[in-house]
Amino acid sequence: MxxxxxxxxxxxxxxxxxxxxxxxxxxxxxxxxxxxxxxxxxxxxxxxxxxxxxxxxxxxxxxxxxxxxxxxxAGFVVPNFAKRDPDHIAAELGPERGERLVEFATGSADLVFDLIRRHGIECDADQ
Ligand SMILES: Cc1cc2nc3c(=O)[nH]c(=O)nc-3n(C[C@H](O)[C@H](O)[C@H](O)COP(=O)(O)OP(=O)(O)OC[C@H]3O[C@@H](n4cnc5c(N)ncnc54)[C@H](O)[C@@H]3O)c2cc1C
Structure with a gap:
């Protein structure tokens, strides 16, 4: 603060x-x-x-x-899982749901920066 x-x-x-x-x-x-x-x-x-x-x-x-x-x-846009690697995700959720979540996470940074561009959000974003 x-x-x-x-x-x-x-x-x-x-x-x-x-x-x-x-x-x-x-x-x-x-x-x-x-x-x-x-x-x-x-x-x-x-x-x-x-x-x-x-x-x-x-x-x-x-x-x-x-x-x-x-x-x-902290403002970091990092497309990974903080405490799990993709193999752990697949093991925990099963191959189908695990793969979907990993794919989602992989594209998450692009999603964020696309949103910033599409809506003209002024936030000093740096991809
Ligand atoms: C110190 C810190 C650093 C972090 N750094 C990063 C980082 O660098 N990169 C990253 O990706 N993630 C980071 N995170 C994680 C990320 O900020 C959170 O995962 C994310 O903001 C969670 O969003 P949320 O909408 O689920 O929850 P929140 O942002 O907490 O939103 C919940 C909202 O609900 C409101 N609310 C609660 N109860 C009620 C109610 N009864 N009625 C109405 N409103 C209510 C609250 O006021 C609040 O605005 C960090 C988190 C912390 C704490």
């Missing part, structure tokens, strides 16, 4: 980004196909890819977007 004028107690990323607290609080009922609890990488990616398929989505975030680990990490 760092101290930046007017941003006490937030992570560096939050202190220097345009992420704001001005998104509306949910009041009353909302009628959507999918409600996602948590606006970190997992919730936001699910929301984006679901919405792109024409499904109505709401993201419910208790704090501000990326308040959790997503707004506090």
């Amino acid at each position: 760092i101290e930046v004028a007017g941003s006490s107690g937030v992570s560096l990323w939050h202190a220097v980004s345009r992420n704001r607290r001005d998104r509306p609080t949910l009041e009353g009922a909302l009628d959507v196909d999918l409600a996602i609890v948590g606006g970190g990488f997992s919730g936001l990616s699910t929301a984006l890819h679901t919405a792109e398929k024409g499904i109505s989505v709401a993201v419910l975030e208790a704090e501000i977007i990326a308040w959790g680990a997503t707004g506090r990490n």
Whole structure:
């Protein structure tokens, strides 16, 4: 945590980004196909890819977007498994599901940088 004028107690990323607290609080009922609890990488990616398929989505975030680990990490986009090699994944999940997960992980960095380019996200990304 760092101290930046007017941003006490937030992570560096939050202190220097345009992420704001001005998104509306949910009041009353909302009628959507999918409600996602948590606006970190997992919730936001699910929301984006679901919405792109024409499904109505709401993201419910208790704090501000990326308040959790997503707004506090080291920023490395590394297409591997932190504590497992591909052989372990196949052994644990079986050849079919293991192979699918390894393929997914292998393409994950390209997915991230493609998203940044496609949506013009200003985040000083360097692939
Ligand atoms: C110190 C650190 C360094 C890391 N470095 C890297 C790295 O370099 N590269 C990498 O790929 N990964 C890294 N990671 C891992 C990565 O940041 C996480 O795997 C990822 O951010 C998890 O995203 P998430 O959406 O699952 O969870 P989170 O980002 O934690 O999102 C969960 C969200 O849910 C919200 N929430 C919780 N409960 C509720 C509720 N009841 N109602 C509404 N909202 C709720 C929280 O406020 C939060 O915003 C790091 C993690 C840490 C902690």
